[in-house]
Amino acid sequence: MKATLTVLRKTIVQAFYRQNAGLLLLLLFVAGSFMRAAEHIALATYAIHAPAMLLGYIGLWGLYTVHASRFMVQVFRANEFLLLLRLQPVTGRLGSLWVIQVLLLTPVIAYAGFVLTLSLLAHTRIATGMIVGSLLLLTTTPLVWVEYTLLHPNPDRRLSSLRIILLGRFTTPYSLFFIRHLFHRQPVLLLLTKGGSCLLLVGLLWLYPTDEYDIRLPALGALLTGAFHAAIIYELYRFELTQLLLVRNLPVSLSTRFVRYAIILALMLLPELVVLLRNNPVDIDLSAIVGVWVFAHSLLMLHYGLLLTRHRSLDRFMPLVFWLVIGGFFLIMYKLPIWGLAGICDTGAAMYFLRCYYQASWSAL
Amino acid sequence: MSRERILPAFLCEFLNPSMPAILTLQNLTKSYSGRLVLSVPAVDIAPGIHWLKGQNGFGKTTLFKVIAGLLPYAGTVLLDGQFDLRRHPVAYRLRVNYGEAEPVYPEFLTGWELIHWVATAKQAPQHQVDALIDRFAVADFLKTPVGTYSSGMLKKVSIIMAFLGNPRLILLDEPLITLDQQATHLVAELIQTGREQGISFLLSSHQDFSLSGLPVESVWQVAQQTLTLVPHTV
Numbered sequence: 001m002k003a004t005l006t007v008l009r010k011t012i013v014q015a016f017y018r019q020n021a022g023l024l025l026l027l028l029f030v031a032g033s034f035m036r037a038a039e040h041i042a043l044a045t046y047a048i049h050a051p052a053m054l055l056g057y058i059g060l061w062g063l064y065t066v067h068a069s070r071f072m073v074q075v076f077r078a079n080e081f082l083l084l085l086r087l088q089p090v091t092g093r094l095g096s097l098w099v100i101q102v103l104l105l106t107p108v109i110a111y112a113g114f115v116l117t118l119s120l121l122a123h124t125r126i127a128t129g130m131i132v133g134s135l136l137l138l139t140t141t142p143l144v145w146v147e148y149t150l151l152h153p154n155p156d157r158r159l160s161s162l163r164i165i166l167l168g169r170f171t172t173p174y175s176l177f178f179i180r181h182l183f184h185r186q187p188v189l190l191l192l193t194k195g196g197s198c199l200l201l202v203g204l205l206w207l208y209p210t211d212e213y214d215i216r217l218p219a220l221g222a223l224l225t226g227a228f229h230a231a232i233i234y235e236l237y238r239f240e241l242t243q244l245l246l247v248r249n250l251p252v253s254l255s256t257r258f259v260r261y262a263i264i265l266a267l268m269l270l271p272e273l274v275v276l277l278r279n280n281p282v283d284i285d286l287s288a289i290v291g292v293w294v295f296a297h298s299l300l301m302l303h304y305g306l307l308l309t310r311h312r313s314l315d316r317f318m319p320l321v322f323w324l325v326i327g328g329f330f331l332i333m334y335k336l337p338i339w340g341l342a343g344i345c346d347t348g349a350a351m352y353f354l355r356c357y358y359q360a361s362w363s364a365l
Numbered sequence: 366m367s368r369e370r371i372l373p374a375f376l377c378e379f380l381n382p383s384m385p386a387i388l389t390l391q392n393l394t395k396s397y398s399g400r401l402v403l404s405v406p407a408v409d410i411a412p413g414i415h416w417l418k419g420q421n422g423f424g425k426t427t428l429f430k431v432i433a434g435l436l437p438y439a440g441t442v443l444l445d446g447q448f449d450l451r452r453h454p455v456a457y458r459l460r461v462n463y464g465e466a467e468p469v470y471p472e473f474l475t476g477w478e479l480i481h482w483v484a485t486a487k488q489a490p491q492h493q494v495d496a497l498i499d500r501f502a503v504a505d506f507l508k509t510p511v512g513t514y515s516s517g518m519l520k521k522v523s524i525i526m527a528f529l530g531n532p533r534l535i536l537l538d539e540p541l542i543t544l545d546q547q548a549t550h551l552v553a554e555l556i557q558t559g560r561e562q563g564i565s566f567l568l569s570s571h572q573d574f575s576l577s578g579l580p581v582e583s584v585w586q587v588a589q590q591t592l593t594l595v596p597h598t599v
Contacts, residue, residue: 164508164509167475167508167509167510168508171477171478171481171482172474172478177471177474180471180473180474181471181473184471184472184473239471242469243469243470243471244470244471245430245435245469246435246463246465246470246526248433248434248435249433249434249435249458249461249462249463250458250483250486250487251454251455251456251457251458251459251486251487251488252455252458252486253454253455254454358434358437358451358454359437360437361436361437363397363398
C-alpha cells in the first residue's frame, strides 16, 4: 500500500498542485489582499448561523472537488500503467484512493476545519453536521467516478458533429493557441482571473463618481489587474516552453515575435477593455481610459519579459510581481502620467524580451 | 546569379568540392543548471547524410535542440559557412528543420492546424504540404485533435513538418521509432530524395542506418559530453 500511495501521490497529488499553483496562489492573493483575519472570522461566523450562506460555502468546496476529481480521472486516463491498481483488493484500492482524495482536498479541508472550529465553539449543531457531512461526501463520492474510470478504461471519445465541422472549416491562428489552451486545460484559473479582474475594475469605476477621485483610481485597478494575471502569464511561459517549443525553430524575427505576444495578451485583456469602456466615468476622457488598459497590458508584457530572464518557479515569480505592485503604487500616487507608465513597462518588456527570448528554457525545479 | 541558384545543390557540391561545411560548431557548450552536458571545441560537418549515435542520456537530443535553435547555448553554430544561429536567427531557422524523437504538441490542436502553422512560417508551397500529407496517408486523421493520435501518427505529423519549406539541413531525432514498416520506408525514401535535392540530414537512431540503404556519409558519436567522428565504411 505504501508503494501504491507513493506512486499515486507523485503522479496525481504533486502534479495537481504543480498545475494549479497559479490558481491557488491567486485565491490566496485575493483572500489575503482584500480581507483581514477579523473579516474572515466574521464571514465564517455569519455562515454558521445562516444555512443558506453555508450551503454557498459547501457549493464552492464542491466545485473545487469536481475540479480535483476531474484531474485525478484525467491522470488515470492518460497513464495506463496506473490501471494496474485494478489488480489490488477493493478495500486496499479504495483506501489508497481515499487518501489521495483527501490530499487533493487539503485546501478545502483546512478551510472547512476553520469554519468547523468556529461552529463547535458557537455550538451550532446544524452547521457542524452540515460541515462534517459535506466533508464526508466530498472525500468519498468522487471515488465512485474514479473507480468507474478504473473499471472502464479507454472510453470511446467521439467528437461532437459541431466540433468536427468547426475543426474541418477553421484553422486556429497562432495568437489563439494559448487562449485555447487556457479554455482546455486551465478553465478555472481563466474564469477566476477574468472574473476577479473585471469585478475589481467595475467596482473601482463605480466608486469613482462617489468622491473626488482622479485617473489614479482606475490606474490602481490596472495595476492589480496586472497582478491578477501573473499566474496566467506564467502559464503562457510554461505552455510555450513545454508544449510549443517548436515555435523557436520557426523563422520569425524577434520584433515580430514580440508583436505576436502583445497581440496574445491584448486578446487576453479584451474583457477588461470592454469593462473600462462601458463603465467609463463621464469626466475621464477616452484617451485616459484607454491609457489605463494599455498600462495593464504593458504590465502583462513586463511580467512575461521578466520570466524570460531566468527560469523560476511560480512561487519565486510572485514576489517579483509583488514588488512591481509596490513600485507601481508609488509611481501612480506620485501622479506619473498613465501613458508614461505604460511606456516604461513596455520599454522594459521589450528590452528583456529582445535580450533574453532565446536564452529562456524550461528546467524542472 | 550564383552557381548554387541555377544548379541543384548536389551538382554544386560535385563541381566544387571545397564547398563550406553544411554545419560548423565552434566552442559549443551546453549546460543544464550549471552541469555541463555538451562541449564541442570545433566540428565541421560536410553536406550529406550523417548518423549520430550515442547512448541514452548522452546528449543527442540536446545537441539537436541546440542546432535547431530551441535551447540556449554558448559558442557558435554556423550553417553553410554564412548563417550564424545567433546573428541570423530568421535566415538560419528558415533553412534548418527539426523532427523530434517524441513530439509533444498541445493536445487540442489538430494535425492540420500544426502543419498549416509551420508550413506558413517555413514558406512551404501548398502543393508540398498536400504531397507530404498524401504520401503519409494521414489526411483522414488530420482534422482531429492530436490528443487522439497514436504515437505513430504524432511521429508522422512531426516528420511532415520537418520536411516543409526549403531547408538546407534537416535534423531527425530517432526518425524510425514508432513508425510502421511502410512509413519507415517512406521516410528513408524522402531522405534519399531530399539528399538528391541538396538537403543534408543529421539523423539520430539506435538502429543501423546502413541497413536502410541510405548513403550515410559519416557517423558521429555523442559520448563523454562531446561529439566525435567515428571511423565508418560506406
